[in-house]
Amino acid sequence: MSNIQNRLEAVKQQLSPEQEYQNAVDPIRSMNEERAKAAFDIRSLTYLLDGGEKNTFLKEKIMQELERDPLFKMDDIFDLTTSEVRERTMAKFRSMLHHLQNEPVDQFKKRMEIVSLVDPGFWTRFGVHYGLFVGALQSNATPGQLGYWFERGALSLNNFVGCFAMTELGHGSNVPGLETTATFDEASDQFIIHTPTLTATKWWIGGAAHSATHAAVFAQLIVKEKRYGTKCFVVPLRDPKTYNLLPGINIGDIGKKMGRDGIDNGWIQFTHVRIPRGYMLQKHTKVSRTGQVKEPKLQQLTYGALLQGRVTMVADSGHVSKKALSIAIRYAAVRRQFAPSGANGIETKLLDYPIHQRRLMPLLAQTFAMLFTGTEMTEMYNSMMARLDGAREGDQDLDEVMEMLKETHSTSAGLKAFCTWNCLSTIEACRQSCGGHGYSAYTGLASMYQDFAVQCTWEGDNTILTLQLGRYLISSYREALNGKKLSPGVGYLNNLNKLIGKRCNAKTLEDVLDLDTISEGWQVVCAHVVKNAATEFEECLKRGLNADDAYEQCSQARLYAAKLHSFSYLFNRFADAVKKTTGSLHTILRKICLLYGLYTIEENAGAFLQFEYFTPAQIEFVRASVNNLCKEVREQAIPLVDSFNLTDYIINSPLGRKDGNVYVHYFEQVKRSNPQSEHPYFDRLIKPLIQRSTEENDYEEELAGLEDDDEDEE
């Protein structure tokens, strides 16, 4: 035995210092070290995040199918031109259609969730037809109309691709202000769809440039010279046999965008285009043969479906953050930079730097908060919609349903805004944390930013959405003062007496490290900022402003209240979820939740100090605790990222490789994407530049025959 040991020792000694060094810094080994630290069952956390084992298996099945689908090849996407991306995106329709028609709708929804992580441009382009166009039919068509369009191929894509023509060059947020007109012509029983001005040009219409045969057009209904507001009309755009534009239709390509170039956004101008009266979708407002217009009493009942998109975006912000953090954290686990003295030149992992932990760990915690809140938000939406779908005018519980609708609307508005902002900042922070390599297209974070950025604008501009929540908070506050019992999300406003002026009653500094204390702290500051916003609003009313103007004047206070309310909401949903867990999973999740709570308090320290919930000493302790928690969560960072369970194919970044072998794969990717070739323009551009005659002198003094007699004059 000792002989063998000696020989092993000898072999070991034969390693050159260089080889020993290479072993020590080997990225695969570095990654394995991290993975071995797992203090909880990774698989259990995956099941929890996915909503159960069954969902995890389903996701894994879908990830494998996508990876093996040649149309979904993604590692060469970074170098495609806009036209190439457009074509490839269209080509993916066929396999997606296959799944749509052959699997249960819930399964297909999971597929789309994963597709949105793989190829957000395709997700949108496909969603334009099945989400927006078909959704517009379902929300606005009578049952008969729905049947008609489905028979015409709207569901099966049979000689039919739809698009959704709402926004115009001059109008985005203000839908009632759209300029396109739909004038009823009683003589022919037709509507005339018309674009009266340049700014009325339909703009940003996904699918219009190259895909759509029909559009759901939002236009001002005009009957007998009276305007009835914006309604929805189906307008044929192209001959499905040839894709030639129909008479009166003018369409162009919107062209290059910041991201999502796979979507063929277009502009549309209608010039006196005639459609049958029946092409107006008349589930709500009806126009009869003789031009009698019948409007619905409960317009609000139609708003529910519009919330779907923003509800989904809360969870999506969590999913995209998972992807970004998988890259940044895995890279930080193997990237080494600077060797401390006495380390034999072995450099330190980025993840071991306190400042790097500070950059990434709070964002990891925030991601968990968004994921748990996304699940909660989806449930809230589904139960609201279940009630709303059955609701009819005159129902006894209509008020209650309307309250649910209002709460879901406002909560989702705020969360959509702050979660998409959070996610966009997370992507950029992850990108910057990868140093120079974050600027390479092939490491994936640049395009992730460019693709995601639009989420802050569409489905409601974020700033405007925060103001909607702010308005709801003010009106809830006023209702609470009048004794009304509020919905759960704003229930704390029923406890104003207890909350206003309340200070943290932690006896020791350590008592601050408690989920319930943090939760109370958030309720207190939220109560204060909502109260301040409401007071500012009341003062505007007293100064004689009408309600709308008063709301505008206190918009900054509304935004601030909405921000703190949404952060509080995220923390509380996270804490709720943590409380349902046990064992080692509970231990790690509680730690992450604590980090999230304290980090957001630190970020909003001004509010916690201004309303004196915490003392300066407590805030200083919060800062120190965030440092400590970052260090603790860092120990589990790789197991946590592993629990996100995204395959290398989905992550599509060599820096985010599960095996840690980042440099080899990054170099391979760069070489594969940029094969060495003949110099593309040496003869044409460089040679004439650098091999020009040295005698050349642009401003050579030459008199060109002129006899200059300056000398004589002097």
Next chain:
Amino acid sequence: MSNIQNRLEAVKQQLSPEQEYQNAVDPIRSMNEERAKAAFDIRSLTYLLDGGEKNTFLKEKIMQELERDPLFKMDDIFDLTTSEVRERTMAKFRSMLHHLQNEPVDQFKKRMEIVSLVDPGFWTRFGVHYGLFVGALQSNATPGQLGYWFERGALSLNNFVGCFAMTELGHGSNVPGLETTATFDEASDQFIIHTPTLTATKWWIGGAAHSATHAAVFAQLIVKEKRYGTKCFVVPLRDPKTYNLLPGINIGDIGKKMGRDGIDNGWIQFTHVRIPRGYMLQKHTKVSRTGQVKEPKLQQLTYGALLQGRVTMVADSGHVSKKALSIAIRYAAVRRQFAPSGANGIETKLLDYPIHQRRLMPLLAQTFAMLFTGTEMTEMYNSMMARLDGAREGDQDLDEVMEMLKETHSTSAGLKAFCTWNCLSTIEACRQSCGGHGYSAYTGLASMYQDFAVQCTWEGDNTILTLQLGRYLISSYREALNGKKLSPGVGYLNNLNKLIGKRCNAKTLEDVLDLDTISEGWQVVCAHVVKNAATEFEECLKRGLNADDAYEQCSQARLYAAKLHSFSYLFNRFADAVKKTTGSLHTILRKICLLYGLYTIEENAGAFLQFEYFTPAQIEFVRASVNNLCKEVREQAIPLVDSFNLTDYIINSPLGRKDGNVYVHYFEQVKRSNPQSEHPYFDRLIKPLIQRSTEENDYEEELAGLEDDDEDEE
């Protein structure tokens, strides 16, 4: 007369309501309204910002020259492929070279400043040779060596283009950790340049892929098996007659990036490449024929030149912010959305919404702060360099010069970091403030973000730079305690007794609206956070950590101190500049400076409350005052943007049109960039998809001959 008036009246009455509406919302008219509000002389502000009338005229001359130079056509840049951008970028070399050789260096610097706004990719590619390569020669070559390389064409681009090969795949921030070796071979009197590992591959080397004949290579000097650290060597890469790679050189293209695709970044691997001993640049370290190495005593004297880049980036952050805000603010002056009741449908300008003022006016104020600070920073750098260039070992004033170097180094590190971060956030905020149109490539803000993002990483990763400043603040604090008189920028640390614990002595809330009070407040919070960081550092030392580890452990405190110090610095430089102005210029600039000061206090309210400089009531008043100041500055927003004096060509965005005619030009740009054409892939992709047989059913139950007898069994 009255007859004519009557007729005019009649004509006026003939305007249809539609025409009257169109007049009221006409963007050109809206812009003119704003311009007419100017309460100061726009031209005088331009002169002030440019540093004098002469500079303004020079800039205007250069802007016109660029606009008329066909190679600098920029309005089609958004749709070029990476290879097309690369070629066009190379083509621009010739006209730039012409100017470089025929105009005074100061004038050429102004030209480059403007070029960096027009085409940042070209600016970098050109700068790689003249800034980085020639700069490396100037910093590291002996006079004789400099003469040699200039004679060989390094200055005139005569059979010569240089690149700067510092970073490697595995090392960016840690330059002393670079792996490339330069081993002296005494027998041949040559160095052998070698890439020993994959991670030693030179990476991100601008100009390497297609431009450079020579590289300034940073490699580990090894003589007689001893390592002497990273030195600089000139290594020929290509035959300048053919551009074929030289033996032992392997170069590839790094390919697609987030932005600046005009730069041909490449990777380089050296395989035992031999160069003469004289190709090592030996201004500082010298290697003799017999392998004697002589190292310099005062290495620091060589650092000055490295600061140039980051000093420039402070002002650049201001310049790029000017461009972004010109677009966002001009668009907000003509874009209308939502009509209040009683406005006859005339919608409100975005700029009139308090929340929109809140989004843009503080950023406008911050831009002024960065511009004035940039000027100051450049002067500080120049006077430091003037002293440093003449400095020799043994000089009596060497300590003083070293102090200047340290201060310039640390101050520029912090300002580079926070100003580039500020600018990047400003671009994104401007982009989002344009709503959906901000996502179009043609409105210019997307590419501005993508091009600028790299500034947060190169010339020193921002986070690392903030830590350098943090370290300087801690050591300055300790020196101050020991009675040393500090440099002006950190002079407040000599007044710790007065500052620590000081509260604002404003008698009324209104007294807070004072530049000196704000300045004092910043000094107080800075003194506190620096003290806290230093205390944390001391505690780490007491726990037995060495200084380096102790600095790592308190890195979050360092970053926080650096942040507040830099914001304070920006405010104070702005306030200094304001105090030098008079009249109506003073009135508006003082207002903007007040807004900047109060806005940054609001953003950092936690610190001002924690250290009890302001009371909660004062902070509440600060918030309200920011609202009011945003409203006041908004009144002058267009004249202020006009004072930036960027032409439509430079701004290169239809939304930023000076005449306000945004929709017409935006539509024209989109149409010009995307001419209507035959459908690119209908026959190939769409027709087979939507005209497939309706009988098709992927999972049609078909037994294929199998006789299934389930029925019998049941």
